[in-house]
Amino acid sequence: MNILVAVSRVPDTTTKILVGSDGKFIDTNNVKFILNPYDEYALEEAIRLKEKNGGKVIAITVGPATAQDILRNALAVGADEAVHIKSEQNFDSFFVASQIAEYASKMKPDIIFMGKQSIDFDSLQVPSILSDILDLPLATIVTKLNYEGNMVKAEREIEGGKEVLSLQMPCIISAQKGLNEPRYPKLPDIMKAKKKPIEEIDAPNYENNIEIIGMELPSRSRLNKIVGDTDEDIKEIVRMLHEDAKIF
Amino acid sequence: MSFQMPDYYNIQDLMSDEEKMIQNSVRSFVEEEVLPIIEKHYEGGTFPFDLIKKMADLGLFGVTIPQKYGGAEASHTIYGLAMQELERGDSGIRSFASVQNSLVMFPIYEYGSEKLKQKWLPKLATGDAIGCFGLTEPDFGSNPSGMVTHAKKIEGGYLLNGAKMWITNGTIADIAVVWAKLDGVVNGFIVEKDMKGFTAPEMKHKHSLRASITSELIFQDVEIPEENKLNIKGLKGPLSCLTKARYGIAWGAIGAASAVYDSALNYAKSRIQFAKPIASFQLIQEKLVWMLNEITKGQLINYHLGRLMDNGKARPQQVSLAKRNNVEIALQSAKLAREIHGANGIINEYNVMRHLANLESVITYEGTHIIHTLILGEDITGISAFM
Numbered sequence: 348m349n350i351l352v353a354v355s356r357v358p359d360t361t362t363k364i365l366v367g368s369d370g371k372f373i374d375t376n377n378v379k380f381i382l383n384p385y386d387e388y389a390l391e392e393a394i395r396l397k398e399k400n401g402g403k404v405i406a407i408t409v410g411p412a413t414a415q416d417i418l419r420n421a422l423a424v425g426a427d428e429a430v431h432i433k434s435e436q437n438f439d440s441f442f443v444a445s446q447i448a449e450y451a452s453k454m455k456p457d458i459i460f461m462g463k464q465s466i467d468f469d470s471l472q473v474p475s476i477l478s479d480i481l482d483l484p485l486a487t488i489v490t491k492l493n494y495e496g497n498m499v500k501a502e503r504e505i506e507g508g509k510e511v512l513s514l515q516m517p518c519i520i521s522a523q524k525g526l527n528e529p530r531y532p533k534l535p536d537i538m539k540a541k542k543k544p545i546e547e548i549d550a551p552n553y554e555n556n557i558e559i560i561g562m563e564l565p566s567r568s569r570l571n572k573i574v575g576d577t578d579e580d581i582k583e584i585v586r587m588l589h590e591d592a593k594i595f
Numbered sequence: 596m597s598f599q600m601p602d603y604y605n606i607q608d609l610m611s612d613e614e615k616m617i618q619n620s621v622r623s624f625v626e627e628e629v630l631p632i633i634e635k636h637y638e639g640g641t642f643p644f645d646l647i648k649k650m651a652d653l654g655l656f657g658v659t660i661p662q663k664y665g666g667a668e669a670s671h672t673i674y675g676l677a678m679q680e681l682e683r684g685d686s687g688i689r690s691f692a693s694v695q696n697s698l699v700m701f702p703i704y705e706y707g708s709e710k711l712k713q714k715w716l717p718k719l720a721t722g723d724a725i726g727c728f729g730l731t732e733p734d735f736g737s738n739p740s741g742m743v744t745h746a747k748k749i750e751g752g753y754l755l756n757g758a759k760m761w762i763t764n765g766t767i768a769d770i771a772v773v774w775a776k777l778d779g780v781v782n783g784f785i786v787e788k789d790m791k792g793f794t795a796p797e798m799k800h801k802h803s804l805r806a807s808i809t810s811e812l813i814f815q816d817v818e819i820p821e822e823n824k825l826n827i828k829g830l831k832g833p834l835s836c837l838t839k840a841r842y843g844i845a846w847g848a849i850g851a852a853s854a855v856y857d858s859a860l861n862y863a864k865s866r867i868q869f870a871k872p873i874a875s876f877q878l879i880q881e882k883l884v885w886m887l888n889e890i891t892k893g894q895l896i897n898y899h900l901g902r903l904m905d906n907g908k909a910r911p912q913q914v915s916l917a918k919r920n921n922v923e924i925a926l927q928s929a930k931l932a933r934e935i936h937g938a939n940g941i942i943n944e945y946n947v948m949r950h951l952a953n954l955e956s957v958i959t960y961e962g963t964h965i966i967h968t969l970i971l972g973e974d975i976t977g978i979s980a981f982m
Contacts, residue, residue, distance in 0.1 A: 361597050377605065381619075416612045423616055531620045534654030534667035534677070537613050 348402035385462025422540035423532035434550035444476035621680035629684035651722030665720030672901035675846035682847030686953035687807030697840035699726030729759035765810025783825035845917035855932035919967035
C-alpha cells in the first residue's frame with residue numbers, strides 16, 4: 348500500500364508570536380518551529396497502516412528550505428521517503444493543495460493522510476481543496492478508522508456528535524486528535540533518518556488567490572466587569588465567556 | 596503553564612536537526628512518562644521500573660555505542676542533550692541512564708572482549724539487562740586507589756573479595772562492573788548477579804535520590820571466569836568511565852536547574868503579595884536573573900564541551916570544570932527557587948525541594964565538588980593537593 352502524508356511546519360504552541368515589521372506576517376526570528384501536531388496523528392496512522400499491510404510511506408511538505416527539519420522528523424518516526432516542494436514565498440492554501448495534488452497525481456497513493464488543520468493559519472482548507480483537485484473522496488476531522496479491503500470506514504466529529512462515513516480508496520483522510528497515540532521518534536531511528544532520501548522539487552512561482560492585508564495581535568483590553576459569587580452571577584460569567592468572549 | 600527551557604543565547608540555533616529532534620523526543624518522553632509519576636515514587640522511595648523498558652525503546656541506553664551492538668551510534672552532544680532532558684525530570688532517572696550508558700556499556704565496549712560485548716551490550720541496550728558500577732567503598736570514596744576489594748588469580752579465573760558502597764542500581768542489576776586490585780593493580784571484572792558469594796542489599800532511608808536504587812555490593816569468595824576480566828589496568832580504567840558519566844552529569848545538572856528556574860519564574864509571576872506579583876520585587880528579580888545568568892553560562896560550557904568530546908579533544912579536567920560548575924549552580928538555583936516558592940517550596944506540588952535534595956547527592960557523587968576543584972588546581976598549578 349502506498350501512502351502519502353502531507354505535513355506542515357508551524358510555530359511551536361509555546362512560542363510567543365509577534366507580528367513582523369511589514370505588518371503582514373509573523374516575525375519568524377526566535378520562533379521555534381515544529382511538525383504540526385495534527386499531522387503527527389496522520390503520520391502515526393500512515394505508519395501503522397504500513398506496518399500492518401506493508402508498502403511505503405512518503406511524507407510531503409510545501410515550504411521554505413528551513414522546512415526540511417520536519418521531513419527529517421517524519422523520516423525518524425518511520426516514513427520511508429520524503430518530498431520537499433520548495434518555495435520561499437508566502438503562499439495560500441490553494442497553492443499548497445495544488446502542489447500536493449501534482450505530486451499525488453504522479454505517485455498515485457492508495458490513501459493520503461494529513462492533519463485536520465495546521466495550527467498556524469487554521470484555515471482547514473487544504474484537505475477539501477485537494478479532494479476537489481484530485482476528485483477523491485474525503486473524510487475530515489477523523490477520530491477512528493477501520494479498513495476492509497479497499498473500503499475505509501471513518502468516524503468523524505460533528506457538532507455535538509459523530510458521523511460514520513464509508514469511503515473507497517484511493518481517498519483522503521484528515522486526522523483529528525484522538526485518532527491514535529503518536530510515538531516518540533527513537534534515538535537510533537533519528538540517526539538512521541539522516542540516510543533516508545529527501546526529494547527536492549522547486550515550486551513554480553505563484554500568484555496567491557488570497558492576499559494578506561494586515562496582521563495584528565489580539566487586543567488585551569479588559570471588559571472591567573466585576574460580578575459577585577451568587578449562582579446568578581456565575582451563570583452571567585458563563586454567558587459572557589460563551590457569547591461575548593466566545594471562548595467556548 | 597508548559598515548561599520553557601531557558602535559551603537566552605539561542606543555543607538551539609547551533610544544534611543540528613538530529614540534535615533538536617532528539618532533545619524534543621526526550622523532552623516529550625519526560626513530560627508524558629516521568630513527570631506524572633515521579634513524585635509518587637520519590638515519596639515512596641521506589642524506582643519506577645516501568646520506565647526501564649520505555650527508556651530502552653526510546654534508545655536512551657547505549658547512545659554513543661555502535662548500532663551493531665544495539666546502540667544509537669549518536670554523538671556525545673546528543674548523549675548530553677538526552678541527560679539534560681532526563682534530569683529535568685529527576686536526577687534519579689538520569690542517574691539510571693548515566694550508569695547504564697557511561698559506567699556499564701562504555702567499559703564493556705571499550706575494554707571488553709568481543710565475546711563480552713556480544714553477550715551483554717545488546718541486552719543492556721534493550722533494558723533486558725541492567726548494570727551497575729562498583730568503585731566506591733565504605734572507607735574509600737575520594738581516594739579510590741586505596742580500595743581494599745581485591746581479586747586473586749585462581750585456575751580459570753579469579754577469586755573476588757571485598758565490598759562496595761553507594762552503588763546506583765546495585766540491587767536490581769544483572770551485572771556489576773567491579774573494580775578490584777589484582778596484585779596491587781586496579782582491574783575491572785564483570786560480576787554476574789547469580790554468581791555464588793555475591794549479594795547486593797539495598798541502602799534505604801535516603802533523603803535524596805529517593806526514586807533511585809542505591810546499594811551495597813558484597814563479594815565473598817566470588818569466582819569470576821577469566822573471560823569476565825576487562826582489558827585495562829590501573830585507575831585510568833574506572834576514571835575513563837567517570838569522565839563520560841561526569842560529562843553527562845554536567846548536562847543533566849542544567850536540566851535540573853532549568854526545571855527549578857522555570858518553576859520559580861512562573862511562581863513569581865503568579866504569586867501575589869502586597870497586591871502585586873512577587874516577580875515585581877527587586878530581590879526576587881535578582882534571584883531569577885542570577886539563575887538565568889548561571890544557566891546560560893552552563894549551557895554554553897556544555898555546548899562547547901560536547902563539540903570537544905565529539906572531536907575527541909576534551910580533556911578530563913575540562914569535564915571536571917563543567918561538572919563542578921554546573922552542579923554547583925544547579926544546587927544554588929534549586930535553593931533560590933525554593934526560597935522564591937516560600938512555604939509552597941517544600942511540598943511536592945512543586946519540583947524544587949525534590950531537585951534540591953537530589954542535587955545534594957549529585958554534587959557529592961562522581962567526584963565531589965572539592966575533588967573537582969583540586970583536579971583543576973593541580974591542572975593549572977602543576978601541584979597536586981591530594982597526592
